Amino acid sequence: MSWRSSCPSLRLRRLLLYFPPRPSTRRTSNDLSSAHKNIMRSLAIVAVLSGALAVLAAPSGPVVDICGTHVDPTEASALEAKFAASKKTIASRAPFPGVVIPVYWHVINAGPDVSDGNIRDCEIVANINVMNNDYAGSGIQFSIKNITRTTNAKWFHSVDQGTTYETAMKRTLRVGGADTLNIYTVAFDEIENPGLLGYATFPMYYEDAPQDDGVVISHLTLPGGALPRYNGGRTLTHETGHWLGLYHTFQGGCDGPGDFVDDTPAEASAFSGCMKGRDSCPQDPGLDPISNYMDYSDDACMNQFTPGQWDRIAAAMSLFRGAGATDS
Ligand SMILES: [Ca+2]
Ligand SMILES: [Zn+2]
Numbered sequence: 672m673s674w675r676s677s678c679p680s681l682r683l684r685r686l687l688l689y690f691p692p693r694p695s696t697r698r699t700s701n702d703l704s705s706a707h708k709n710i711m712r713s714l715a716i717v718a719v720l721s722g723a724l725a726v727l728a729a730p731s732g733p734v735v736d737i738c739g740t741h742v743d744p745t746e747a748s749a750l751e752a753k754f755a756a757s758k759k760t761i762a763s764r765a766p767f768p769g770v771v772i773p774v775y776w777h778v779i780n781a782g783p784d785v786s787d788g789n790i791r792d793c794e795i796v797a798n799i800n801v802m803n804n805d806y807a808g809s810g811i812q813f814s815i816k817n818i819t820r821t822t823n824a825k826w827f828h829s830v831d832q833g834t835t836y837e838t839a840m841k842r843t844l845r846v847g848g849a850d851t852l853n854i855y856t857v858a859f860d861e862i863e864n865p866g867l868l869g870y871a872t873f874p875m876y877y878e879d880a881p882q883d884d885g886v887v888i889s890h891l892t893l894p895g896g897a898l899p900r901y902n903g904g905r906t907l908t909h910e911t912g913h914w915l916g917l918y919h920t921f922q923g924g925c926d927g928p929g930d931f932v933d934d935t936p937a938e939a940s941a942f943s944g945c946m947k948g949r950d951s952c953p954q955d956p957g958l959d960p961i962s963n964y965m966d967y968s969d970d971a972c973m974n975q976f977t978p979g980q981w982d983r984i985a986a987a988m989s990l991f992r993g994a995g996a997t998d999s
Contacts, residue, residue, distance in 0.1 A: 734940070734941045734942070734943040734967060735866035735943070736864060736866060736867070736941075737866055737867065737868040737869070737901070737906075737967055738867075738868065738869055738870060738909065738910070738913075738919070738967065739831070739832050739864070739867055739869070739870030740869075740870045740871050740872075740873075740910065740913040740919075741919075742873075742918065742922070744923055744927065747918065747922065747923065747928075747931075750873065750875045751928075751931060753875050754875060754986070754987070754990065769810065770810060770811045770812070770988065770994050771811075771812050771813070771814050772811060772812070772813050772814070772850060772851070772852050772994065773814060773816045773847060773850070773851050773852065774799065774813050774814060774815045774816060774851075774852045774853075774854060775816055775817050775818075775819070775844075775845075775846050775847060775851065775852070775853050775854070776795050776815060776817070776818045776819070776854045776856070777818075777819045777821065777840075777844045777853065777854065777855045777856070778790055778795075778818065778819065778820045778821070778856055778890075779821050779823060779826045779827045779830070779840065779855060779856060779857045780820065780821070780822055780827055780890075781822065781823075781824040781827040781828065781858075782822065782824075783822075787827075788827050788856065788857065788858055788890040789820065790856060790890050790893060790896075792818055794893045794894065794895060794896070795815065795818060795893070796815070797893065797894040797895065797904065798893045798894055798904040798907050799813055799814075799815055799907075801894055801903065801904035801905070801907070801908065802904065802907050802908050802911060805905070805908040805964060805976070806908070806911075806976075808976065808981065809976065809981045809984060809985075811915075811984070811988075813852065813911075817846075819844060821840075821843075821844065823840075826839070826840045826857065827857050827858050828857075828858050828860055828861035828862075829861045829862060830855070830857045830859070830862075830887065831859065831862040831863065831864075831867070832870050834862075837887070840855060841853075841855075841882055841883060841885065842882060845882055845884070845885060848881075848993070849874070849877045849881070849884070849991060849992045849993055850988075850992045850993050850994045852885065852886065852911065852914060853884065853885035853886070854885065854886045854887075854888065854907065855885065855886070855887045855888075856887075856888055856889070856890040856893075857887060857888075857889065857890065858889065858890060858891075859889050867889070868888060868889045868892055868898075868901055868906045869886065869887060869888035869889060869892065869906045869907075869909070869910040870886075870887055870910065870913075871885070871886040871887070871910040871911065871913035871914045872884050872885060872886075872913075872914065873913060873914070873916060874914065874915065874916050874987045874988070874990075874991035874992050875916070875987075875991060877991055877992070878991070884914075885914070886907065886910040886911055886913075886914050887910075888906045888907055888910055889906065892904065892905075892906035892907070893907075900969040900970065900971075901969070901970055902970065903969075903970030903971055904970065905964060905970035905973050906970075908964050908973070909964050909965060909973075912964055912965050912976070912980075912984075913965075915984040915987055915988060915992075916983055916984055916986070916987025916988070916991070917930070917932070917965050917980055917983060917984065918930040918931065918932075918965070919941065919965050919966065919967075920935050920936075920938050920959075920960045920963045920965045920966045921938040921939065921940050921941050921942075921951075921966065923937075924937070924938075924939050924940070924952075925937045925938075925939050925951070925952035925954070925955055930965070931983065932977065932979040932980050932983055933979050934977045934978060934979035934980075935960045935963060935965075935977055935979060935980065936952070936955060936956060936957025936958060936959060936960055937952040937955040937957075938951055938952060938959045938960060938966070939951035939952055941966065941967040942959055942961045942966050942967055942968055943967050943968065943969075944968065944969060944972075945961075945968060945969050945971070945972040946961075947961065947962075949961055960975070960977075962974050962975045963975050963976070963977070963980075964976055965980070
């Protein structure tokens, strides 16, 4: 099946929709007399500049927990033990060209409009294209097999990890086996953590909870979507990284095995924004891997998986998802 991949009218409409009314920097200017026009102009410039600075500085504030895929160190150890216990000899390391993961994309919406979450096929294609680019170095590619559309306002607004809504949604819609990627788009706007953009299940979970397997992301994160900083499609790249077996680069902080990947420097906590040069574990080698897809940086500032991550993905795919397996 081929899916249409351009929707220019949508982009335009969204651009117009999402220039939010600025908090007025001009509010005080009405109080000034015309004799102070020059001062006012200077003030306006200062206000605009400081507004711009505030925007630039905003990402270094408290980090919103945009991803729900977390494990504490104890659980990580247990999962790694499971990893190790499945000891087959993995003959092939990444890249392993030719692995095509079938994708079933489930659009959950509250009505017929794009603003109701009823995203268009072309946006979905655009997001899969972004992801295929991001994973190109691994040899893994993703191919859309089907797009389903379900109108259910409760699921759309309230699906979250561990909710009855999530269970019902996945029980109704999930298809395929361990090697099949099911993606659900919802709103996450009536849940406990309204900053959430996505979450995923690890491959190590599949055997015990196959029906739970998959990736859930906000419909606003697709390319051209309405969310500033996070509308480049990288939420899907990130969550699928979890689905392929990767932890956050800041997993476990500065101490211990961290994300169980040797070539991603240790990182104390999630990074938000774009600024380079952060070194949150100064006693360990390397600057923070803020351009890694498995951190929380802005979509535009992520551009990297490491060879160590490819190897981990290759192992996880082989051991838990039955793809690219060349065990001997
Ligand atoms: Ca690491
Ligand atoms: Zn994550």
